[in-house]
Amino acid sequence: MIRTRTFTPLTFVLTFLLSLLPFSAHAANQSVSFNVFAIPSQPIIDLVQETSEGLKKQGITSFYEKGFPVHATLYLTDYPQGSEQSIKQAVAKVVARFQAFPIQAQGFTVTQSQWAFIDISPSGRLQRLADEITLALEPMRNQQASLPTWVKNFPNKLAAFKRYGSPNVFQNFQPHLTLLANETSPKLAAFHSMMKTHPPMAKGQIIGVGIGISDQWGQQKEVIAHYYFK
Template structure:
């Protein structure tokens, strides 16, 4: 189920390239330094096999909370909604543990689900879904999953609420056979780190769901 859903996340990111009048925006959880350091260490392992992770390309380390398309003119409203949501909140524990590769060769550092992280994703979805573009492109795979289709039609993303599965994306649609060797090595010694979620970021995404422009970062109380 997890691998199937992670593959679905990958397909969703690619599907959000269309509709130039709207923009793909990812609202994401910002992890603390121990999590970022583990992403760096795993990225170094990949680099040693000739694989360049998103981290190595300078992309922010993030856990997607809500990814969909919004009208171009909605940026200010999105920022205001997130600023309001963050106000008064405190950071909470998060764990990164394990390395996953989908059938489409997307590579993830897995994030352990938790009630606090689930609640944050739910709150972001509820706050921002009224602002989303009304007719985002439907990824074809969603049609095969009635509950995900219903979520997509209601919230503009199939990866929300019960289908939220946190992760840190390292590679997308990798073609190198070296990835299988890295996955085998990391299965024997899985990456692991404990840290905190320290805030929420907003970014305009590229075709892989990675931030090409950060619109804002909002940090919890220390």
Template sequence: MLDVYAIPSKPIVQLVSNTSQQLATYGMQSFYQQGLPVHITLYLTAFPDGSDAAIKQAVQQLSQQNQPLPLVAKGFTVTKGNWAFIEVERSPALQRLADAVTLALAPLRDPNPVLPAWVKAYPDKLAAFERYGSPNVFQNFEPHLTLLAAEKNPQLATFQQLMQQHLPSAEGEIIGLGIGVTDEWGQQRQVLAEYLFK
């Protein structure tokens, strides 16, 4: 699976770093602390072998057409499956960027990707997956910064309560686009390319 993602500026990365340090005091190691890049997934899907050059060209072209855009990170969410996120405001500019990435890259994707089992429970996401190879595009785009996935530490509930009293927040920018090969948690185990906006 390849992830085309937005690169956040320093204040957002710093927020992830600070929150990760707090998590560490509760015995949890965030993806950031494992050395993985801070990113906002825009379009994550499977592509056929040999399409790297076309993907890079499309993403580079998009990055040349964009300028840094404001980014607000605020809030902390833990899902039923114990994934922990810092929420990101879905601004019209960020939505347009995600939509542009999806439209540019959907024609290059694998025409028969494997459907994740959980998607079947969400008709809107299933329709998006069938059309674009990803359940989280267009109206289903939910920008976030992933800290933990399927965390087993029971302290996460305590940490969540702490976060609700002092919501993590920062203002920064999206400064570019990247392409990464993802692991099972959607994190970049290998960055293929990054392109900064003008």
């Protein structure tokens, strides 16, 4: 006897959805995270090095100590694979309109989730650079990028992510130099208190823009381009 298979509407829907799983996983793998970042001059890098050495004395290893480049993120989001050349061309066009400009790094911030930064003082020219990079690259981004869970708690950042693929653009842009992410050492609190008494400070310049393939912490697994202001 030959048995026939009966497909109910529910069975058909489940079969169809299951058939999409390999495609969805493949599509997700086609997305690459690129961090387009401002390149600081040597006095700013020296400050990060000095602060990192202080952390090292407490048994805490900063991103700088791990060999990641010092940078201030301008625009970080996901792009479809194959976007690299278009991103480079767009960044080069923006850089051609800028010259080196002064910035000041001052202050040490630790968030509730134990991220640690050296803060960068507000700068109209740095804001403009970030804005222009965002506008140039946003049309290329992966429109289906996953929303970071923490963003849901901040309506303004949620709106920015939905529109631009990043929660930290335009009015939400807060330039900084990341030292640590999700640090577990209890000694960070004491170091933070010490930094409040003697906050790190240095004056320097933004001298160009870089592009890096980013890891989950926004650090550069691989820097693929540098563009220096003329």
